[in-house]
Amino acid sequence: MLQPITPDYYDYEWTAIESVSCSNDGGAVVVWEDGKKLKCHPLWLRENALGPGGIDPRSKENDLNIVDLNLGTRIAQAYLEDGALVVQFEPGGRQASFHPGWLRHVAEGEHQPFASLPEPQIWRATDLTEPPTHDGCSVLESDEALAEWLDDLLGYGLARLTGLPTNIQTVASVARRVGVLRETNFGATWHVSVDLNPNSTANTNAELPAHSDLPSRETPPGFQLLHCLENTVSGGDSTMTDGLAVAEHLQTKEPDVFKLLTLRKWTFSNRDEGEDHRWTGPVIDKGDGRVPWTFRAFHPVRGFPAMPYKEINDAYSALQYLGHVSNSDEFQIRYQLVPGDLIAFDNRRVLHGRTAFDSTSGIRKLQGTYLDSDEVYSRARVLRRRLADVDSQKSIHAARKDSNA
């Protein structure tokens, strides 16, 4: 039989289904040889059937108008053809077949947003003395190198590149290897250096304790890239703290502090001559409950307590505790950025900062940009898919060579 079209761009292994049965409620239950099972709802299968009111083979998307769906649709008959599922729907008698590998990936949960991304590796300063490091020029040229760098970036929440050209465009060139730049009122890319009239604490020579950027936005930027163009000052070490490690510590050792940080809200504001950004949220924003959470932690733009007066004291005390832990030797790593280095990190998970520096001793000049998390996640998934396809093509060629030898 012809391989059924799937509503995506993946090349699934033909994992033949061993048996299928219709359920009393109109669905179908498929079982593989190893006992793995998937119960398929008739309406879900119907909208994933190839053809009108289902998957359009051109877009690989569903062209169903939901008001046209017959909610009484049932699977009247289900059988296997070469290990693929074939069903007949009623009413109407329409037949449809489904790729067993595609059904298997649903059974395995591989369709979930974080399924094909690296698991977060939670770290403290004892686990990671400096950021995982990769060669910058290789990442600019090779998809394999890019995939390896993104693996570390997603796993540890930070990853460094070294040996990049020290020009102002480099940070955008690296970011565009991943996706579309997230532009803000600071521009598509922006500098971090001492300004005479700074519009951000970042552009002074002051210490920046562990923080996350732009908590004043509904969705703070997902990832940040900082490229070092020049660094001849004394001081100005970069710092990083894994917010997930801090949250884990608070949850187990200081549950009351954790509660205050996740439940009490603050209004953050970021203002400039022509800007007025505001958002209200907790310092550790658990959002929909998935990990990573969003840390909203930048005191220069934390404007107002958004809680009853009587709770403010405890909320400040929790903030101070978070400050001690996230800037402590146990959780924070410190390292020097040298010209040509680029550090990328998850701005909503990893708290970054720097030590104060003497601005009369030299020049410290960084160029930065942001990427939304969606861009990083999408690129990582596509690279995994493409590189897996290349690997499988290589093994097919190798097998053909062997059989021709």
Ligand SMILES: [Fe+2]
């Ligand atoms: Fe920052």
